[in-house]
Amino acid sequence: MPESPPIEFFNEDIEFEVKDEQKTKEWLQKIISNYSFELESLNYIFCSDEYLHQMNVDYLDHDTLTDVITFDNSDIEGVIEGDVFISIDRVVDNAHSFNITPERELQRVMVHGLLHLLGFDDKSPELKKLMKSKEDECLSLLSL
Numbered sequence: 213m214p215e216s217p218p219i220e221f222f223n224e225d226i227e228f229e230v231k232d233e234q235k236t237k238e239w240l241q242k243i244i245s246n247y248s249f250e251l252e253s254l255n256y257i258f259c260s261d262e263y264l265h266q267m268n269v270d271y272l273d274h275d276t277l278t279d280v281i282t283f284d285n286s287d288i289e290g291v292i293e294g295d296v297f298i299s300i301d302r303v304v305d306n307a308h309s310f311n312i313t314p315e316r317e318l319q320r321v322m323v324h325g326l327l328h329l330l331g332f333d334d335k336s337p338e339l340k341k342l343m344k345s346k347e348d349e350c351l352s353l354l355s356l
Contacts, residue, residue: 219254219255219256221258222256224259225262226263228258228300231315242353243326243350249290249291251291252288253285253292254292254326256325257295259299261277264278264281267297279299279321280302281296281325282295283295283296292329296329304317316351319351319354327350
């Protein structure tokens with residue numbers, strides 16, 4: 213039997229579990245394959261606003277709350293090796309603001325982090341629009 217994809221879920225300062233963990237990993241692997249990338253390792257680390265805010269200050273010099281921070285640890289083109297930190301506090305608050313379920317917002321944020329590792333950026337209005345369309349495209353592949 214083949215080894216499962218090297219996608220792992222961790223908690224930093226909160227208790228949290230991804231629903232349908234195996235299907236979520238398969239969905240993320242499918243996205244990576246669709247972009248013809250190879251998966252070395254992908255870690256999702258779930259944490260609080262406080263934890264992610266401190267990372268934002270320490271590593272990115274941004275004194276703001278955020279829902280996701282992605283670290284690309286790969287030095288090989290076409291290979292995914294990264295860490296995606298997600299604030300569950302932000303996910304829940306944003307889901308409420310957008311009038312969607314926290315699970316759906318979490319899926320959007322998870323794929324947003326992955327899209328950064330696949331080379332997409334969101335630093336301009338045009339790039340944000342493209343990122344949003346790629347998020348929607350990836351979410352449409354999800355069959356949870």
